[in-house]
Amino acid sequence: MNFTHPFLDEDGDDKLHEECGIFGIINGERASSATALGLHALQHRGQEAAGISSWDGTEFFTRRALGHVAENFATEESLAELPGQMAAGHVRYSTTGGAGLRNVQPLYADLASGGFAVAHNGNISNAAALRKDLVNRGAIFQSTSDTEVIIHLVATSRFPTMLEKLVDALRMVEGAYALIVMTPRGMAACRDPLGIRPLVMGKLGDAVVFASETVALDVVGATFERQVEPGELIEVDFDGSVRSHRPFGNPRPRPCIFEHVYFSRPDSIFNQRSVYESRKNIGMELAKESPCEADLVVPVPDSGVPAAIGYAQQSGIPFELGIIRSHYVGRTFIQPSDGARHAGVKRKHNANRAIVEGKRIVLIDDSIVRGTTSMKIVQIMRDAGAAEVHFRVASPPTGHGCYYGVDTPERSKLLAGRMDLAAMREFIGAESLAFVSIDGLYRAVGLKGRDPASPQYCDACFTGEYPTSLTDLAARQLGDAQLTLPVSEDA
Structure with missing residues (x-):
């Protein structure tokens, strides 16, 4: 079994990883084929496992597997196991619940009201508390995924209709979620009240399509209709009717700003903005704030x-591909030793010596998490003969953990969580280091700056200001504190 550090990808990088991506289609020919294609476009959102469930008008079918979409859903034989005109799929990294086939989604259950399949992107931040209560009331869990909590809440709801049961269940959860639900009556898609996790809706002929990103709509040939609004629940029946519900009121949205920085593919539209243009704008803000x-x-x-394109355009410094990336470094190539994992950076990134030798280099990356990859890339530039290496980061310092569906180390392992700017610069070994400011990031996505009284995005990984309660985290911290309390001499 290959070992992968929980905060390193298979190539040795220490990037933040979105937990998963979801896709669903109803009233479509060869629905499972479209779902597999859509999931392939969302593969960057989860590379550990993939699954698809379908409904043929009589029964549900599910196929789940570890590995990439192309490894498991690329043949006619594999898709023939998933018949019907409605299907939903999921790609994942493991955060809450951990790895293993039993946690691969969609999750399916036979409820008293009929079959129920769900694909979930996000993280329920009170899942442990809800799970404990459900187990105490006799619930038997088949996975360690927080998504299964939603199934049990639906199953135990006393409301009469499936829609009411789902709303009742979601009123009990906190955190972030984008959901695609399938029942024998049709499909439902919903987004948490703050819209932290993304979800969009499209049309493909008579079919309605839902996906984590617009790029998945593009790839299957669907037209982008609109985003699923924060707190909105959309029902689609087999007769083609589409109904929108707003059961959670209208709180001020707080979508995840890291979608603009890294998570979404650059050819996607997020929150009505081109992700590619946002990233170019971030580079331009960096050049204004931290010239070199x-x-x-x-x-x-x-x-x-x-x-980097934006930085070059704003600064007038020439843009060059001074690092060439190999796209063929597979996880089976990684060995379980530290040396092999560290060598992954060199296998994946190689200096273009003819370009960088003797030059003063401005390196542009989207983020610094633990700093290990940044340190190695700076050294690669030096080994190739770069005269100076200046590092610029297209996000503010990531100093806080995410509890909304992003695979994040605890703060003590985040470079910005334990070092100031000078110490970080020394750690990665660059001549200079600068991050885009939080206001610069907000300007790059089309706003005047961050409103500290009412932020327009979830930016907790940068600011530590979480937009929801974090029940499970608070319970863990209380438990840790109790473990260190002094014992009374009278005890």
């Missing part, structure tokens, strides 16, 4: 490319 005397602007591929 240099010969070349070099992106850390691939995620640093749009911001």
Whole structure:
């Protein structure tokens, strides 16, 4: 079994990872084929496992597997196991619940009201508390995923209709979710009241399509209709009727700003904005805020490319591909030793010596998490003969954990959680280091700046200001504190 550090991808990077991506289609020919294609476009959102469930008018079918979509849903034989005109799928990284086939979604259950399949993107931040209560009342869980909590809440709801049961269940959860639900009566898609996790709706002929990103609509040939609004629940029946409900009121939305920075594919539209344009704008803000005397602007591929283009355009410093990335480093190539994992950076990123030798380089990356990859890439530039290496980061310092569906180390392992700017610069070994400011990031996505009284995005990983309660975290912290309380001498 290959070992992968929980905060490193299979190539040795220490990027933040979105937990998952979801896709659903109803009233479509070869629904499972469209779902597999849509999931392939969302593969960047989860590369550990994939699953698809379908409904053929009589029964549900589910196929789930570890690995990539193309490894498990690329043949006619595999898709023939998933008949019907309604299907939903899921790609995942493991955060809440951990790895293993039993946690791969969609999750399916036979309820008293009929079959129920759900694909969930996000994280329920009171899942442990809800799970404990459900187990005490006799519930038997088949997985360790927080998504199964939603199924049990629906199953135990006393409301008469499936829609009311689902709303009743969601009123009890806190945190972030985008859901696609299938029942024998049709499909429902909903988004948490703050809209932290993304979800969009499209049309493909007579079919209605839901996906985490617009790029999945593009790939299957669907037209983008609109985003599912924060707190909205959309029902679609087999007769084609579409009904919108707003059961959670209208709180001020707080979508995840890191979708603009890294999570979404650059060819997606998020929150009515081109992700590619947002990333270019971030680079331009960086150049304004943190100029540098240099010969070349070099992106850390691939995620640093749009911001580096923006930095180069704003600064007038030439853009060059000073690092070439290999796209063929597979997880089976990784061995379980530290040396092999660390060598993954060199296998994935190689200096273009003819370009960088003797030059003053501005390296542009989307973020710094633990700092280990940044340190290695700076060293790669030095080994290739770069005269100076200046590092610019297209996000503010990531100093706080995410509890809304992003795979994040505890704060003590985040470089910005334990070091100031000078110490971080010394750690990665660059001549200079600068991050875009939080206001610069907000300007890059079309706003005047961050409103500290009422932020327009969820930016807790940068600011530590969480927009919802964090029940399970508070309970863990209380437990840790109790473990360290002094014992009374009278005890």
